Amino acid sequence: MLDALAATGKTMQQDQQMSNSPDKTIASDSVAEFIGTTKRFGSITAADGLSLRIRRGEFLSFLGPSGCGKTTALRMLAGFERPTEGDVLIDGSNVSGLPAHRRPVNMVFQHYALFPHMNVAQNVGYGLRQRRPRMPKAEIAQKVAKALGTVRLSDFSDRRIWELSGGQQQRVALARAIVNEPKILLLDEPMAALDAKLRGEMQRELLALQRSLGITFVLVTHDQEEALAMSDRICIMGNGRIAQVGTPGDLYDRPRSRYVADFVGKANILTAEIIETRDKLVTVRLRSGALVAVQQNPDDSRAQADIAIRPEALSLAAPDAPLPVATATLPARVTHRTFLGDHTEYLLEADDLGTLQVNVPQQAERVSGGHDVGARVHVLWPEGTGLVLAADD
Amino acid sequence: MRLYALAVYAFLYLPICIIALFSFSEGRSAASMQGFTFDWYLRALKNPFVMEALWTSVRVAFLSAFMATVVGTMAALALTGMHGRVRKMFDLLVQIAVMIPGIVIGIATLIALVTVFDLVNPWFEPATGWKLSLGTGSLIGAHGMFTMSLVVLLVRGRMETLDHALIEASSDLGATPFGTFRQVTLPQILPAVLAGFLLAFTFSFDDFIIAFFVAGAETTLPIYVFSSIRRGVTPEINAIGTMVMVASLTILIFAQVLLRRTQAQPRR
Numbered sequence: 207m208l209d210a211l212a213a214t215g216k217t218m219q220q221d222q223q224m225s226n227s228p229d230k231t232i233a234s235d236s237v238a239e240f241i242g243t244t245k246r247f248g249s250i251t252a253a254d255g256l257s258l259r260i261r262r263g264e265f266l267s268f269l270g271p272s273g274c275g276k277t278t279a280l281r282m283l284a285g286f287e288r289p290t291e292g293d294v295l296i297d298g299s300n301v302s303g304l305p306a307h308r309r310p311v312n313m314v315f316q317h318y319a320l321f322p323h324m325n326v327a328q329n330v331g332y333g334l335r336q337r338r339p340r341m342p343k344a345e346i347a348q349k350v351a352k353a354l355g356t357v358r359l360s361d362f363s364d365r366r367i368w369e370l371s372g373g374q375q376q377r378v379a380l381a382r383a384i385v386n387e388p389k390i391l392l393l394d395e396p397m398a399a400l401d402a403k404l405r406g407e408m409q410r411e412l413l414a415l416q417r418s419l420g421i422t423f424v425l426v427t428h429d430q431e432e433a434l435a436m437s438d439r440i441c442i443m444g445n446g447r448i449a450q451v452g453t454p455g456d457l458y459d460r461p462r463s464r465y466v467a468d469f470v471g472k473a474n475i476l477t478a479e480i481i482e483t484r485d486k487l488v489t490v491r492l493r494s495g496a497l498v499a500v501q502q503n504p505d506d507s508r509a510q511a512d513i514a515i516r517p518e519a520l521s522l523a524a525p526d527a528p529l530p531v532a533t534a535t536l537p538a539r540v541t542h543r544t545f546l547g548d549h550t551e552y553l554l555e556a557d558d559l560g561t562l563q564v565n566v567p568q569q570a571e572r573v574s575g576g577h578d579v580g581a582r583v584h585v586l587w588p589e590g591t592g593l594v595l596a597a598d599d
Numbered sequence: 600m601r602l603y604a605l606a607v608y609a610f611l612y613l614p615i616c617i618i619a620l621f622s623f624s625e626g627r628s629a630a631s632m633q634g635f636t637f638d639w640y641l642r643a644l645k646n647p648f649v650m651e652a653l654w655t656s657v658r659v660a661f662l663s664a665f666m667a668t669v670v671g672t673m674a675a676l677a678l679t680g681m682h683g684r685v686r687k688m689f690d691l692l693v694q695i696a697v698m699i700p701g702i703v704i705g706i707a708t709l710i711a712l713v714t715v716f717d718l719v720n721p722w723f724e725p726a727t728g729w730k731l732s733l734g735t736g737s738l739i740g741a742h743g744m745f746t747m748s749l750v751v752l753l754v755r756g757r758m759e760t761l762d763h764a765l766i767e768a769s770s771d772l773g774a775t776p777f778g779t780f781r782q783v784t785l786p787q788i789l790p791a792v793l794a795g796f797l798l799a800f801t802f803s804f805d806d807f808i809i810a811f812f813v814a815g816a817e818t819t820l821p822i823y824v825f826s827s828i829r830r831g832v833t834p835e836i837n838a839i840g841t842m843v844m845v846a847s848l849t850i851l852i853f854a855q856v857l858l859r860r861t862q863a864q865p866r867r
Contacts, residue, residue, distance in 0.1 A: 286767055306770040307778075313771045319764035323786045332782075333772035386772065 237262040237389055237422045238283060242292035245278050252278040254446035255292065260390070260424060265416050267425040267433040269469070270443035277394065279443070280426045284392050285309045297389055307336070312383035313392040317399060318375045320367045326378050327363035330354060333386040353385035356415065373404045380412075384419060391416075393425040397432060409436055430470055434458070442466050458516075460501070462596050467514040474520070474562050475595070478513050480506075488594055494558035498534040501593035508597070515592030517565040522552065522577055523584045532589040538562060540581050550576065556585060615844070622837035639838040649839060652823035656804055659735060659819060663742035664799035670743070671750025671799075672792050676784070678751070679758045690755075696748035705812035708741040709733075712813060733815025741813045742806060746799035753798070753858070757791035790857040797854040801847045 236259040245253040253275040260266050268276035281287040282294050285306030293302045301309055312333065320329050331350045334341050354360050357377035367375065376396060383391055396412075397405045413436050416423045427433050433440050434454040442449040442457065442465075449469075450462045461467035464475055478490035481497065488502045490513060500513050529535060541561075542553035550571050552564045562585060566574075577583050625634030643649050678689055716731045724730045765787065769779040785792075807821035814822060820843065824836055 284767075284771055286770075306767070307773050307775055311771075313768070315764050315768055317762070317764060319762060319768035321765060321768070321783060332769070332774075336773035336775075336778060382772070 235262060236260060236295075237297060238424075239295040240279070240282075240292070241295065243279075243282060243289045243294055244291040245275075245282060245287055246290045251446050253282065253289075256448055258441060258448060258451065260422060261439075263420050263422055264438040265413070265423045265425070265436055267427055267437040267440045268443055269427055269430060269433040269440050270449075271428055271469075274443040275446035276426045276428075276443045278446075280313075280392055280394055280424065283390065283424065284311060284313050310389040311392055312386050312388040313394060314376070314379045314383050314396045316395045318379040320375060320378055320382070322367050324367070325363070326359065326365050326367070326370070327354070329367065329378055330363075330381045330385055332382060349385055350381075353381040356384065357381045372400055373408065376400065376408065380415070384415070384421065388421065390422045390424055393423060395427055396425070397427070397429070405432070412436065434470070440470075442469060444469075460593060461514060462503075464512050464514070464595050467595060472517055472563060473514040474517065475512050475514050476559065477510065479510055480508065480594070487590055490594070492536075492559060494536065494556065496534055496536055496559075498587050498592065499589045501590065503594040503596055506594060506596070511597075512595040513592055514595055515587070517551070517563040518549070518567075519588070519591040520562070520564045521570065521586045522564055522566060522574070523586055524574070524577070525582050525584055527584070529584070530586065530588075534587040534589070536562070536585040536587065538583055538585050540577050540579050540583060543577070543579055552577070554583070554585060618837045619841045619844070622834050622841045624834050624837075627833055639834040640842070643835050643838045643842070646835070648818075648823060649820070652818045652820045655735065655817055656820040659738045659742060659810075660800045660803040663739045663746060663803045664796050666739065666743035667745075667747040667750050667799040668792060668796040671747040671795060672754050672788070674747070675751045675754035675758060676780075678755060693748045693751045693755075696745070697752065701745075701806065701808035704741070704745055705809040708737075708744070708809065709812040712737050712740075733813055734817050737813045737815065738810055738817060738819070741809050742799075742803035745806075745809065746802045749798050749802065750792070750795035753791045753795040754788055757788045761787050790860050794854040794857040797850050797857070801850050801854075805843070805847055 238260040240256040240258045243253060243256040244251065256275075256279060268279055270276045278287060282289055283296070285301070285304060285308075289302055293300050295301065296309060296311065321332065324332070327347075327350050330353055331346050334346045334349060350363070351360065354363055357380050359374065359377055359381065362370065362374065362378075367378070370378065376399075379396075393412075397408055400408060409432060412423075425433070425436065437454060439451060439453055440457055441451045444465050450457060450466045452460075454470075457466060457470045461470060461473070467473040467475060476492055478492050478498075481489045481491055483489075483502055486502045487499045489497055489499050490511075491497055500515070503511070523529070523535075525537070536556045536559060538554040538556040538559075540552055541555050542551075544551040547568070549565045549567050552566060554562045554564060556562045564585060621632055622639055623635050623637070624632045625636045625638070626632075674689075674693075678686055681689070712733065716733075720731055761784070765783055766779055769783040770776070774782060805821065806819075807825060810819045810822055811825070818826075820839070824839055827836060
């Protein structure tokens with residue numbers, strides 16, 4: 207009954223144990239696991255050899271464009287799809303062959319899938335009414351009331367579903383799932399049907415709920431901002447494979463591949479020749495001949511590679527301005543300038559290099575007075591920013 | 600153009616109106632109007648042959664509609680789960696079944712039943728003391744088979760518009776497949792199922808051709824009306840016809856309302 211609370215306690219305990227003896231707790235630390243999980247539909251491979259551990263109590267997002275396999279991964283966790291190869295574990299036991307109704311996970315559907323012939327309270331109590339042996343009616347009513355309180359819909363228990371707004375429907379769907387105290391709560395693009403303002407509100411609410419319940423949340427989304435804002439870890443998918451798993455900061459600062467660098471935030475991606483490696487820094491020669499120092503990609507022995515640098519890591523200076531030390535300069539011409547409130551987005555044509563994007567914070571823009579379209583400028587590349595990307599699979 | 604349309608409607612509905620009108624005639628002829636009376640209705644309702652035929656018709660219609668509804672709904676659910684060529688083939692067969700003329704179904708069912716009875720009776724009769732023959736049973740069977748395709752069509756239509764996520768949600772929340780059917784699928788398709796039942800009921804109740812072939816010694820109301828016409832038409836026949844028509848129309852309108860409600864149900 208107090209599973210949700212107990213789970214939080216357990217996680218803390220495990221964290222302590224982890225620091226003492228990491229080896230012992232690896233098994234119980236993960237609430238679910240994909241082991242070489244592949245799903246094919248006819249000739250299409252929707253999920254290709256997924257291997258991933260989902261940690262107990264974390265907020266994990268599957269992020270990727272449509273058709274990347276993120277929904278298939280979620281549906282294999284829920285039990286709607288059976289893996290063609292490999293296994294899915296929940297709480298250490300293999301559930302690959304177990305149908306959805308026998309798995310200890312619950313889902314919030316994209317369009318909520320609330321039962322239109324039941325009122326709000328009946329919808330929320332549905333999962334509890336399926337329990338065998340039967341749960342006493344009074345206990346069901348009490349749990350339903352508590353779940354509705356959690357999502358701030360206590361006064362709505364007798365309402366019909368179609369009398370509710372989109373945001374309210376979503377909260378009912380949430381209550382209907384969490385009332386069962388699932389091991390994992392699965393969320394399939396739950397914000398897709400909400401307008402932008404409501405979406406931000408719901409994100410904060412969802413996050414607060416996850417923290418207070420201590421349930422593992424697994425979210426599927428194509429919205430990178432949503433994933434960055436909410437997740438402890440993000441699993442970026444492409445072409446049915448996992449491209450990279452990491453914290454939002456990790457993925458933003460150290461994207462492994464061009465695909466990830468492109469998908470999370472904006473990045474300038476340039477082909478460069480690797481000259482020498484020293485102390486985690488690599489000196490590379492760009493096509494224009496300019497030398498810049500960037501972060502190394504471990505175990506890399508290629509002579510040529512893609513390198514990535516974020517638009518906000520670069521800055522602009524007038525050609526006659528004094529140059530700071532430890533900074534490479536690329537001569538360029540401004541082609542577009544877009545004022546975006548807190549920053550200004552510049553598109554430039556760098557000599558012998560192609561298009562670059564540079565975001566200048568409003569503060570710096572005020573000091574320098576800005577650069578007109580057509581003006582010649584220097585793009586400044588501080589030493590050690592940017593990094594070498596691994597080859598795309 | 601409008602005149603033409605009016606003429607078509609008049610041609611279609613005038614005879615029916617006249618039958619209804621003449622059922623109130625005081626005279627003995629069913630083809631003229633003299634005075635006004637409810638006597639023919641009373642006589643029809645007091646006529647034991649009419650009442651017996653009516654009872655047979657209602658019984659057959661109810662049981663065959665029940666059978667058609669149960670089997671038809673199950674078939675529709677199974678078809679929804681199927682894909683590709685098999686499903687297309689079954690869909691086509693169901694649609695064809697609705698379009699086949701009653702007389703073909705009547706003859707085919709008669710021949711099939713008689714052949715089966717001839718094959719089965721030699722060992723079935725000595726074993727149980729019962730002899731299979733045409734009668735209420737064969738009527739229910741024939742009508743049930745025919746009207747089943749109507750139920751399949753209606754329920755299939757409803758299943759197409761049903762959000763599959765509802766079924767997944769139910770399963771996700773721990774309901775067994777049967778639990779999902781009872782608590783989610785059936786309530787969602789119930790209007791279509793009921794409409795299918797009512798439609799099947801009226802089809803069986805009004806059917807003359809198939810019943811004529813397979814009824815054996817039984818007399819349904821349409822068969823009674825047909826045979827009494829040969830003995831001369833009185834306004835009593837008109838009265839029976841009017842009552843049957845009013846009852847059928849009421850049921851059909853009710854079925855329409857149910858179907859309308861299915862479609863008008865608010866979606867998420």
